[in-house]
Amino acid sequence: MAAHSGYETRPVRRRRAGSGGPGTDSVAQEAPVALVINGISHAVMMATPTDLEQFAAGFVLTEGVVGSRSDIYDIEVREHGAGYEVDLVVAQQCFMQMKDKRRAMAGRSGCGVCGIESLSMLDLAPEPVEAPWLGRDVAPAVAAAARELGRHQELMRATGGVHAAAWCAPDGTIQRVYEDVGRHNALDKLIGALALQGQDMRDGFVFMSSRASYELARKAARMGIPMLATISAPSSLAIDIATRAGLKLVSFCRQDGCVEYTLLSVD
Known part of the structure; x- marks a missing residue:
């Protein structure tokens, strides 16, 4: 195993259907x-x-x-x-x-x-987000990202225990992915990489393998990212933050559909 690979190999005893034996397992580093x-x-x-x-x-x-x-x-x-x-x-x-x-x-x-x-x-006053390209149907882009994400999750394939944050072009093409045991850590890694490389974060969206929580919506809005798409459910506060910011929040993202949550303004 290479140093700082993100996982370690640990001894285990596997048991299944009344039988078992010694082996090894790859676990995510924390x-x-x-x-x-x-x-x-x-x-x-x-x-x-x-x-x-x-x-x-x-x-x-x-x-x-x-x-x-x-x-x-x-x-x-x-x-x-x-x-x-x-x-x-x-x-x-x-x-x-x-x-x-x-x-x-x-x-x-x-x-x-x-x-x-x-x-x-607790900062609940997000900056406004603008992205003209979001005026069209985003379902095809979300479906493309959902179809492609698994191929980029190397650490997840090795351990089964990490989150992924992907940067996607407006058409859903995945351009880079960062993984971590913490969903907000994965997003910070992605945003840090984009910032260090001078990427305009208005020109794409983030697709995540997690639920959509408050801090993910807040971080995305702070950086001017126009859309946050997640595989799992959003929280009520994530919806409120996204709505106040004008951030498009799309969850339950699959290859055959998704649910848009930012429809109504919140006082």
């Missing part, structure tokens, strides 16, 4: 990843330790720590004891604003808002 911004520890997230530069860039962008890719000056990843540390150097103005709103986060792979200090810190 490790603490500390994000240190301008020398100050900001967050510890549980994540699959692959594509950590992209993860860190996506995190500071989608969490509003920085306003754009140009505010990120440097990213350095190093193994640190039982986990990993990612050191980011960001614009001083962003750093000072971060310190004013500082929160200590002890992240878990299934949670995107763990550690906030009060309800007043």
